[in-house]
Amino acid sequence: MLTLLMITPENKEINRFRVKQYNNFTQLTMPYLAGFVPAEFKITLIDEYSQAVPFEKFDLVAITVNTPNAPHVYQMAHKFRKLGAWVVIGGPHVTLLPEEASVYADTIFVGEAEETWPEFLRHFLDGKQERLYRCDYPPDLIGLPIPRRDLIAGHRFTSGSVFASRGCPYNCSYCCLKNIYHQQFRTRPVNEVIEDIKNIPNKHFVFWDDNFFADAEYTKKLLCSMQSLNRKWAAQVNAHSCKDKELLSLAQNSGCIYLFLGLESFSASSLKDANKEFNQVEQYADIVKLLHSFGISVQAGIVFGFDSDTADIFSHTLKHCESIGVDGVTASILTPYPGTELYIKYKKEGRLLSVDWSHFNGKTRVSFQPNHFTPQQLLDGYHQFRGSFYSWKNIINRLSKSRVNIIYNLLINIGYRQSFNKFFSGQ
Numbered sequence: 532m533l534t535l536l537m538i539t540p541e542n543k544e545i546n547r548f549r550v551k552q553y554n555n556f557t558q559l560t561m562p563y564l565a566g567f568v569p570a571e572f573k574i575t576l577i578d579e580y581s582q583a584v585p586f587e588k589f590d591l592v593a594i595t596v597n598t599p600n601a602p603h604v605y606q607m608a609h610k611f612r613k614l615g616a617w618v619v620i621g622g623p624h625v626t627l628l629p630e631e632a633s634v635y636a637d638t639i640f641v642g643e644a645e646e647t648w649p650e651f652l653r654h655f656l657d658g659k660q661e662r663l664y665r666c667d668y669p670p671d672l673i674g675l676p677i678p679r680r681d682l683i684a685g686h687r688f689t690s691g692s693v694f695a696s697r698g699c700p701y702n703c704s705y706c707c708l709k710n711i712y713h714q715q716f717r718t719r720p721v722n723e724v725i726e727d728i729k730n731i732p733n734k735h736f737v738f739w740d741d742n743f744f745a746d747a748e749y750t751k752k753l754l755c756s757m758q759s760l761n762r763k764w765a766a767q768v769n770a771h772s773c774k775d776k777e778l779l780s781l782a783q784n785s786g787c788i789y790l791f792l793g794l795e796s797f798s799a800s801s802l803k804d805a806n807k808e809f810n811q812v813e814q815y816a817d818i819v820k821l822l823h824s825f826g827i828s829v830q831a832g833i834v835f836g837f838d839s840d841t842a843d844i845f846s847h848t849l850k851h852c853e854s855i856g857v858d859g860v861t862a863s864i865l866t867p868y869p870g871t872e873l874y875i876k877y878k879k880e881g882r883l884l885s886v887d888w889s890h891f892n893g894k895t896r897v898s899f900q901p902n903h904f905t906p907q908q909l910l911d912g913y914h915q916f917r918g919s920f921y922s923w924k925n926i927i928n929r930l931s932k933s934r935v936n937i938i939y940n941l942l943i944n945i946g947y948r949q950s951f952n953k954f955f956s957g958q
C-alpha cells in the first residue's frame with residue numbers, strides 16, 4: 532500500500548496568534564480531498580494547528596497553501612523531497628502564483644481540484660503523474676464525496692465543518708476569491724449537504740462557505756431541510772442579507788448560534804476604498820439588534836488600514852462596536868494578497884513593504900505602506916484595539932447588554948482575550 536501524507540499547514544507565528552481562540556474550526560480542504568483518495572493509499576492527515584508534522588518517508592505528500600504559509604510550505608516540501616517523497620501542492624497561493632510554486636514541488640495544482648486531484652491519483656498509481664494539473668473552469672459541485680472526518684485527530688468542539696456553496700458574487704478590492712473561484716458563485720445540491728452534515732460527529736459545526744447568505748433562496752431551502760437535524764451552527768455572511776426575517780427565522784430554527792458579519796469598517800469612505808459600499812454603516816445597529824432578536828450572536832469582521840483610515844480609526848471603531856452591541860470582533864490588518872486589485876494598486880504605487888509572504892498574514896505584520904500613518908502605528912493601533920475590545924471591562928459590558936448565547940459568547944471572548952495575552956507574553 533502507498534503512504535500518503537496530507538497536511539493543513541500553519542506556521543509558528545500564526546499558530547501562536549490563533550491557538551487559544553475557541554472558534555477556530557478545523558480546515559475542511561484536506562479532509563475533503565482525502566474523500567477522493569482510493570483504497571490503494573494509506574492516508575495520514577495532519578493539521579499543524581494542533582499536530583506536529585512527521586518528517587518521515589512517505590510515497591506522496593500533499594499540502595494546501597495559502598499565502599502567509601507559502602514560505603513555510605516550501606521549506607516542508609524541500610525536506611520531504613529530500614526524504615524521497617513525491618510532493619504535490621495546491622490551494623489559493625499556488626493558483627495565484629503557479630510559476631513561483633512550481634519551483635518547490637514535484638506537481639502543482641492550479642485551480643479547483645475536484646477533477647484534477649482524482650486524475651492525478653490515477654496517474655500516480657500508474658507511475659505516469661505530470662508536473663502540472665490545471666482546472667481553468669469552475670467544476671461541478673454535484674456528487675462530491677463525504678470528507679474523511681474520521682482522519683481528523685482528537686474530537687475538539689470545533690472539528691465539524693461543511694460547505695454548501697463556493698465563491699461570492701461581490702468584488703471587494705482586497706479579496707482574492709474572484710481570482711481563485713472564477714467569479715462564479717455555485718451551490719451544492721441540498722440533499723447532499725444534508726447527508727454531509729449528518730456525517731459530522733459533533734453537534735456543533737461551521738459552514739465553511741465564503742458567504743453563506745449570498746443566494747438567500749438556496750440558503751432558505753437548505754435551512755428548511757436542516758430543521759430536524761438538531762444541530763448548532765455558525766457561518767460567515769454579508770450584513771445586508773441579515774435584514775431578511777424569513778431567512779433569520781429559518782436560521783434560528785435550524786440551530787444557528789452566531790454569524791460572522793463582514794462589516795469591515797464604520798467609515799463610509801473606507802468601505803468605498805474596499806469596493807464594499809453595499810455595507811451601510813447606518814444600518815449596522817438595526818441589523819445587530821434584529822439578529823439578537825432571533826437569538827443569533829454577532830461576530831463582526833473588522834479591517835484596519837484602508838487608505839481613508841486616519842489615526843482615530845481605532846478609537847472610532849471601538850466606540851461603534853460597543854454601541855451597536857456586537858458580541859465579538861475578529862479584527863485584521865488590511866493585506867494585499869497577490870492578484871487582488873489592492874495588490875496591483877500598491878505594487879504600482881511602490882507601497883509593498885515585503886517580498887516575504889509570511890508577512891501577508893493580516894495579524895502580526897503590516898505588509899504595505901499605509902496612507903495616513905506609519906506601518907508601526909497601524910500595527911500598534913490594531914493591537915491596542917484588540918486589547919481594549921477584549922478587556923474584562925468591555926467583555927462584561929457586552930455580555931450584560933447582548934444576553935444572547937451568553938455561555939458561547941463568554942467562551943469566544945475569553946478565547947480571543949487569551950490569544951491576545953499569549954501572543955504578547957511570547958509563550
Ligand code: SF4
Nearest residue numbers: 699701702703706741
Ligand atoms: S463579500 Fe467577503 S467573500 Fe465576498 S468578495 Fe467581499 S470579502 Fe470576498
